[in-house]
Amino acid sequence: MWGRRSLGIAFVALSMLAPWLHAGLAWAQAPGPATNSPSTRVNITIKARQFHPSPVLVPVGRPVVLIFHNQDAELHAFVPRRFLEGVPVHVDGNGAAQFGDTGLERVLIPSGGREEIHFVPAAIGTFEYRCDLPGHQMVGKIVVEHRLADLETAGERQTGMQGTP
Numbered sequence: 001m002w003g004r005r006s007l008g009i010a011f012v013a014l015s016m017l018a019p020w021l022h023a024g025l026a027w028a029q030a031p032g033p034a035t036n037s038p039s040t041r042v043n044i045t046i047k048a049r050q051f052h053p054s055p056v057l058v059p060v061g062r063p064v065v066l067i068f069h070n071q072d073a074e075l076h077a078f079v080p081r082r083f084l085e086g087v088p089v090h091v092d093g094n095g096a097a098q099f100g101d102t103g104l105e106r107v108l109i110p111s112g113g114r115e116e117i118h119f120v121p122a123a124i125g126t127f128e129y130r131c132d133l134p135g136h137q138m139v140g141k142i143v144v145e146h147r148l149a150d151l152e153t154a155g156e157r158q159t160g161m162q163g164t165p
Contacts, residue, residue: 039063039118043139046109047071048094050133051140060124066117068093070109076131076138078117079106083127083142090118106132 044066045052058064068074089104091097093115096108107116121144131138
């Protein structure tokens with residue numbers, strides 16, 4: 001009888017401890033302070049085999065969400081080349097993400113599809129991305145800059161990007 005009671009007490013104790021342990025693991029795995037910043041959301045339309053707008057401006061070291069809307073009647077791809085090498089990326093949508101040894105290699109976006117690519121840019125510079133499907137010849141540019149205030153003003157005017165909490 002004592003064995004069952006001890007087992008029951010241990011089970012209750014573990015049940016009460018589990019949420020605390022889970023919260024500790026989530027805290028230990030949480031990214032740095034940049035994730036506390038509002039995300040810069042950039043809508044990019046794919047239409048007539050072109051990325052619109054291009055270039056887009058994003059801040060370095062702050063969360064960014066690129067939202068691709070494929071309005072063409074054909075499949076397209078987002079291939080970041082070396083831009084996102086070694087950068088943690090989260091992809092949501094109805095496309096197909098392909099990852100390799102260095103991180104995100106490409107995302108296929110179906111006709112009428114929508115894909116969100118979440119990341120924190122690690123380096124300042126101008127970076128190309130492309131659609132590498134045969135015959136598509138599509139190239140876009142992402143400009144990663146340091147000054148967030150200037151980006152919000154210029155970006156809202158030029159690219160339609162919006163910062164959201």
